[in-house]
Amino acid sequence: MSDTAIDPRYAAKPPKRPLRLSWSDERFRGIVWQVLVLAVVATIFWWLWSNTVHNLEVRRIASGWGFLSREAGLPIAESLIPYDPTNTYLRALAVGLTNTLKVAIIGIILATLLGTLLGVLRLSPNWLVSKLVGGYVEVVRDLPLLLQLLFWYAMLQGLPGPRQAINPATGVFLSNRGLKLPWFEWLPAHSWALLVCVIGIVATLIWRRAALARQMADGQPRKVWPVALLLCVGAPLVVWATQGAPFTPDIPFLRGFNFQGGLTVSPEFFALLTGLTLYTAGFICEIVRAGIQAVHQGQWEAAGALGLPRGQVMRLVVLPQALRVIIPPMTSQFLNLTKNSSLAVAIGYQDIVSIANTTLNQTGQAIEGIAAIMVVYLSISLSISLFMNWYNARIALVER
Secondary structure, three states: OOOOOOOHHHOOOOOOOOOOOOOOOHHHHHHHHHHHHHHHHHHHHHHHHHHHHHHHHHOOOOOOOHHHHOEOOOOOOOOOOOOOOOOEHHHHHHHHHHHHHHHHHHHHHHHHHHHHHHHHHHOOOOHHHHHHHHHHHHHHHHOOHHHHHHHHHHHHHOOOOHHHOEEEEOOEEEEOOEEEEOEEOOOHHHHHHHHHHHHHHHHHHHHHHHHHHHHHHHOOOOOOHHHHHHHHHHHHHHHHHHOOOOOOEEOOEEEOOEEEOOEEEOHHHHHHHHHHHHHHHHHHHHHHHHHHHHOOHHHHHHHHHOOOOHHHHHHHHHHHHHHHHHHHHHHHHHHHHHHHHHHHHHOOOOOHHHHHHHHHHHHOOHHHHHHHHHHHHHHHHHHHHHHHHHHHHHHOOOOO
């Protein structure tokens, strides 16, 4: 007989014992307890629902979602999609959803960039830079976010009027009416060019994966950047040119008591975005700092021994390894930023919470209004979590 030990992973599994309808059987007791818990939870939900419906009927309060098709008559200052007060409540809630998504997406991008930069500077060998960043982190994390939002909104309201607006660059004006920026008129040609660019990015990622697979097979590296340049830049430019190459700059200018033209960033949106970005960046800074410090010092020394500058060591060696530590807590900060955007109602920015509150005050259907807010934030949070979990699994170390 061979003395070679059998790998326990390949050993035969013991046969499963049949389920016995006896309280002495552990599996049977587990099933019974789970059924009882589910029954209790279902009973509680049924009682709450029936009690709510009964109270609504007694007080003659309307219920249901029929109000969504009624005319809203609700003025909304800014929206990404066309809206008129004669539109329905459903359209108004859609505007609130897009406003929430706008501030959440832009805030996540800006807070990530700023927080990563501050996290790297936090570890700078320069004493002054490191202490300044540390002081910033302590201040923004210790002050309530609502107080910071009110501070930035009050600061913007204290700016001079349009006639005395701050003009740091050509076509850029900052006043108590918000921020005015140069823009251009969006035409169908730009939409087609953007679509081709997105398709080019997807095709480039597919080509990159195929190139890496071929390199693993024959050892010959293949350049990806020429294909990326052709698909992501050349093809959109060709489509843009064949559509007439429209480009009409819209420079803001002062007319009367306000500015005309250009892109307008309202004081409410500007204050909300600034407060959320600076507040969340303080937490992301500490997450990035901890992730970088989690990388073993030997990695720094090995990269330095190869003659790499400190910047390349950080970008090519340390940060890719630190991402595996940074991503999970970073996901929580993205979720916090999204949920904290509901404080927009305090400074007058019309997001989903503000519009839903106005809707339920006008229609009296508070349950439906609160349910709409819950569904929106739950959907956004789950989407962020799914994407970040997928990315975290993609960059995770795989044991062989």
